[in-house]
Amino acid sequence: MSQPDIQIKHIWRSLHTNFGYTITKPYSASFVDELLPDVEFNIFCDIVNNNSCKIFLSKTPCKPANATVQMLIKYHDEKDEIHEYPWLDDCTFECDFPILDGREQARKHDSPHFISYTFICCITWRGFKEPSQSVNQELYNHLKHSSTLPVFGDTIIVIDKKEIPVHKILLENYSTVFSEMLKAGMTKSANKRIVVTDVTVDIMEKVVEFLYTKKINPVPEYDVLLSIMKVADKYKFKDLKVLCQQKLSEKVTVENVFEIFEKNSLYGGPLLAKCVLLFMVENKSSITELETVTVMKI
Numbered sequence: 371m372s373q374p375d376i377q378i379k380h381i382w383r384s385l386h387t388n389f390g391y392t393i394t395k396p397y398s399a400s401f402v403d404e405l406l407p408d409v410e411f412n413i414f415c416d417i418v419n420n421n422s423c424k425i426f427l428s429k430t431p432c433k434p435a436n437a438t439v440q441m442l443i444k445y446h447d448e449k450d451e452i453h454e455y456p457w458l459d460d461c462t463f464e465c466d467f468p469i470l471d472g473r474e475q476a477r478k479h480d481s482p483h484f485i486s487y488t489f490i491c492c493i494t495w496r497g498f499k500e501p502s503q504s505v506n507q508e509l510y511n512h513l514k515h516s517s518t519l520p521v522f523g524d525t526i527i528v529i530d531k532k533e534i535p536v537h538k539i540l541l542e543n544y545s546t547v548f549s550e551m552l553k554a555g556m557t558k559s560a561n562k563r564i565v566v567t568d569v570t571v572d573i574m575e576k577v578v579e580f581l582y583t584k585k586i587n588p589v590p591e592y593d594v595l596l597s598i599m600k601v602a603d604k605y606k607f608k609d610l611k612v613l614c615q616q617k618l619s620e621k622v623t624v625e626n627v628f629e630i631f632e633k634n635s636l637y638g639g640p641l642l643a644k645c646v647l648l649f650m651v652e653n654k655s656s657i658t659e660l661e662t663v664t665v666m667k668i
Contacts, residue, residue, distance in 0.1 A: 376495040378403045380413060384487045397489075406495060412648060415489060424466045427491070428644055433616060434499040441465065442490040525552075525562040527578070532571045538562060540581040546606040568604075573597050580610050592621040596633045603637040615642035622649045624656045 380401050396416035402409065414426045427439060525541060527534040541548040551564065566574065576598055580586055586598065599614035601607070615634075619642055622630055631646045650657060 376403060376405045378406065378411070378493040378495060380411070380491045380493075382415070382489050384415070384489065403495075409495075411493070413491060422466065425489075425491075428648070430645070430648065431620065433620075436496040436499055438494040439465075440492040440494070442492065444488040444490070445486070525564065527574060528563050528565045529567075529569060529571045529574055533563075534571070534574055534578055536578050536581065544581055544607050544609060548605060569601050570597075573601055577601055577605075577607065577610065580607075580613070584609075584613075586613065586617065589617050592618060592626055592630060595621070596630065596637075599637050599639065600633075603639075611637075611639065612641065615639045615645075618642050619645040622646055624653055624660050627653075627657065 378401075380399070382397050382399065384397060396414065398412075398414045400410055400412045402411070408431075410430045412428045412430070416424050423443070425441065429435065525536050525538040527536060538552060542552060543549075548564070552562070569577075573594070576586060576590070576594075586595075589595075590598075595614050595618050599611060599618070602611035602614055618630060618634075618639075622645065627646060627649055630642070631650075634642045634646065
């Protein structure tokens with residue numbers, strides 16, 4: 371029997387002058403549900419102008435989940451706007467939507483001093499997503515150990531003198547960069563040999579493994595994950611880049627947080643960036659203490 375959905379609700383208010391300008395600071399909070407004690411939600415809301423609102427919602431741990439987010443906005447206890455969004459794959463959720471004009475509502479309700487909006491965030495939680503099972507695991511194992519490369523792969527990635535077999539259709543589906551290279555004929559045509567000079571063999575093997583299995587198994591240390599993420603960013607392996615961010619978010623420590631933050635800023639990983647910033651806030655005292663000890667040693 372499957373576990374029933376968990377309904378989570380969080381409510382807050384925002385005040386405006388009758389000219390529509392915000393008179394309160396942007397709203398931010400963290401909240402949990404007693405039925406889901408191991409998951410913490412973090413929400414940030416800002417009314418960016420007279421009639422537009424931006425809401426950002428994240429969860430810890432930073433893992434993909436199956437959930438739905440419904441935003442309700444009420445003015446003077448009247449239901450004005452309802453927005454519903456799926457929250458399926460990403461670790462974060464962000465929406466940007468209109469609200470009613472503050473000046474018009476102030477005149478309508480004869481409220482010369484301020485107006486009040488009530489925001490209601492409703493989350494329908496169905497659990498974290500299980501890692502996907504690959505139907506191509508056996509095929510990948512054949513590729514990895516085969517000495518008859520053309521039988522199991524129609525394209526070969528060459529790094530130094532190492533040849534890594536792969537199917538062209540996977541490169542085209544998962545990497546826009548490799549897809550353009552193949553379409554433009556930037557290969558040694560006879561057997562589709564692609565020479566790569568900026569990636570090590572072990573990292574490219576993990577990238578190819580992901581194309582077949584949708585996993586990085588076993589999950590390597592954070593520095594290797596950063597190297598894989600660098601390749602995923604350069605060659606536009608979008609799904610691999612998301613997976614690297616998810617796995618890295620689970621490996622952030624006080625000792626490596628700055629290195630991960632710095633490298634991630636080069637590779638453009640928004641999901642990991644938000645998780646790292648949250649970690650910094652929650653572990654500020656430990657990070658400061660470590661920095662102090664390091665400086666004293668120097």
